[in-house]
Amino acid sequence: MIESDHPTQRLTGKVIVVTGAARGQGAAEAAALTRAGAQVVATDVRPEGDCRRLDVTSESDWAELAADLRKTYGHVHGLVNNAGVIQRDRLGAVRPEDFAHVHAVNATGPLLGIQHLAPLMPPGSSIVNVGSSAALTGYYPVAYTASKWALRGVSKVAAMELGPRGIRVNTVHPGYIETEMTAAATPAFRETTIRETPLGRSGTVDDIAPLVVFLLSDESAFITGAEIPVDGGFTAHGGVKSISDAMRPGTPDTQDAP
Template identity: 80%
Template sequence: MSTPSPRRLLGKVVVVTGAARGQGAAEAAALAREGARVIATDVHPDGDCRPLDVTSEDDWARLAAWLREAYGQVHGLVNNAGVTWRARLGDVRPVDFDRVHAVNVTGPLLGIQHLAPLMPPGSSIVNVGSTAALTGHYPVAYTASKWALRGLSKSAATELGPRGIRVNTVHPGFIETDMTASAAPAFREANVRETPLGRTGTVDEVAPLVVFLLSDEASFITGAEIPVDGGLTAHGGVKSVSDALRPGESGHGRTPRPH
């Protein structure tokens, strides 16, 4: 196996959405360390980010025109921007459902539509999903949007593959960000209980995977979905059953009887 080369994204132009803070900022920093020319964008830009409302087709068109003029090509897109809404099935309003989808699904769609024409063979798109996209998570608008993003990613991988453009999805679990900090403490505690590694994750544990998927080391990987969740989705929801039947609990630790 070859050793990854330092600055393995040298010369590549990469756009990252939702890059002003949290996970997006960590991804942008990791990409820059590897030599990429990072175009960090956010709906609430700071000094290091360009303004971009991912739900605005006009914003994407302006960004694409600027990129074409400034660089000619784009080699990577990280659709990281996202919002949540924790209303349950009986309480979610259509307006909130649509708003979440506009950011989490339409935003990546517009990004792909406007930037893929600037991408040469060997380029890479990474969509940031969630373990909500792999489960029946209770915030219905957020969960439905992330499942839809999975479908968009699969379709884009199929459509863009003949052009040599790869599309993959990463699914973070409970990562310490502003979004998760706004949740109730019980939400955090329940996630930790269901995570086999027994802790939350950090943005710096997601960013290296994004770097890898944008690099030439992932040149034959497309249409993949990779959880970064400490094993949260690996047990299919039965970790609590396993925990309840550990040694010392009733009915566990006995010699199996033949049927």
């Protein structure tokens, strides 16, 4: 559990669960939510620091978390489905078992989180699903791209189904964000991606976290079912094809992807 040092901020009194919070984007989101006054329950499959262990693909882990939250707090006011994995194989190479694993983490995990935590949510609560610019394009790592498209569907249905209960569900679509996940990309891949980004730079975790805070706050009380790219304009002009072409066999690296 992460304690707040700012009890007068806009998320005071709200209990918010963040998955994949041990490092990178999830850690930044958890920290920003804490600064805004929330009681953050940080989780990760590889727990570090204040994180509680949670395998998002495990229904029993979610059930145990929900029971503990009910006992400790009584309610949950927010969920950030941030945990995710990438698999970089292209269409002709991806194995069914890898395809299934990526979907289990990136799409089924958020579904399980919603199923188990939504019953604890009072009106005014908010769920933020973390998608990807891949979910808005035909991006070439097929398992990852398909899983993020699936998450879009989960989000839309959840917004419709939970709306009558006063629970909002929105999706944030990060572009190329500087994290451990993207650190393995070749310089050529990074440079090509930035060339396709109108703002001319990669993003940082601090470009994402403030939006997550806003979507979990009462300031976004009439926003649900929305999809918000945070990608420097990358998906606005359909530039993914040129990146895909640049990464085809015969180029320095065909396996990198954000």
